[in-house]
Amino acid sequence: xxxxxxxxxxxxxxxxxxxxxxxxxxxxxxxxxxxxxxxxxxxxxxxxxxxxxxxxxxxxxxxxxxxxxxxxxxxxxxxxxxxxxxxxxxxxxxxxxxxxxxxxxxxxxxxxxxxxxxxxxxxxxxxxxxxxxxxxxxxxxxxxxxxxxxxxxxxxxxxxxxxxxxxxxxxxxxxxxxxxxxxxxxxxxxxxxxxxxxxxx
Numbered sequence: 001x002x003x004x005x006x007x008x009x010x011x012x013x014x015x016x017x018x019x020x021x022x023x024x025x026x027x028x029x030x031x032x033x034x035x036x037x038x039x040x041x042x043x044x045x046x047x048x049x050x051x052x053x054x055x056x057x058x059x060x061x062x063x064x065x066x067x068x069x070x071x072x073x074x075x076x077x078x079x080x081x082x083x084x085x086x087x088x089x090x091x092x093x094x095x096x097x098x099x100x101x102x103x104x105x106x107x108x109x110x111x112x113x114x115x116x117x118x119x120x121x122x123x124x125x126x127x128x129x130x131x132x133x134x135x136x137x138x139x140x141x142x143x144x145x146x147x148x149x150x151x152x153x154x155x156x157x158x159x160x161x162x163x164x165x166x167x168x169x170x171x172x173x174x175x176x177x178x179x180x181x182x183x184x185x186x187x188x189x190x191x192x193x194x195x196x197x198x199x200x201x
Contacts, residue, residue: 004032006050013086021093029057033100039065054078060099110143138174146201149193
């Protein structure tokens with residue numbers, strides 16, 4: 001999903017939330033599915049700029065603002081939605097997917113496991129799985145890349161991100177939690193490859 005952000009250099013908290021949510025920031029308004037305006041101290045200017053961009057493109061618009069700026073949001077009729085800063089990555093992605101007319105809820109499956117990557121929900125034999133955010137991300141990565149062996153370092157890089165400073169033990173902890181939540185029988189989906197890492201499927 002592509003989004004266009006005003007101002008073009010968002011705060012670190014918004015940048016990190018967009019990165020974790022798997023959202024791509026584009027500098028071309030005509031390539032974006034959703035417009036995001038992050039309000040700073042000069043909120044009137046930001047809203048005016050966002051309104052011009054909305055009138056030019058017609059795409060759904062979302063504001064990220066401080067709670068003290070809530071009264072301003074009520075008067076901005078062009079906004080489709082808003083979030084308070086700092087935005088939660090999961091909530092941000094769910095809101096953006098709902099507004100992006102080109103996005104459909106994506107379902108991925110493995111045997112009796114079903115994952116909805118738009119809403120971050122997972123079901124096992126129809127029963128909801130209670131997964132923490134990174135547990136979900138790791139399981140999703142496994143389901144999308146079955147049968148290949150991944151080292152702990154590769155998993156840290158691909159799932160947690162290149163700028164994550166945690167050690168390999170982080171992967172082991174999350175795998176252990178996933179196995180426990182999958183149950184004794186299905187925990188075998190994640191196999192340990194000695195001295196290398198893990199294989200799924």
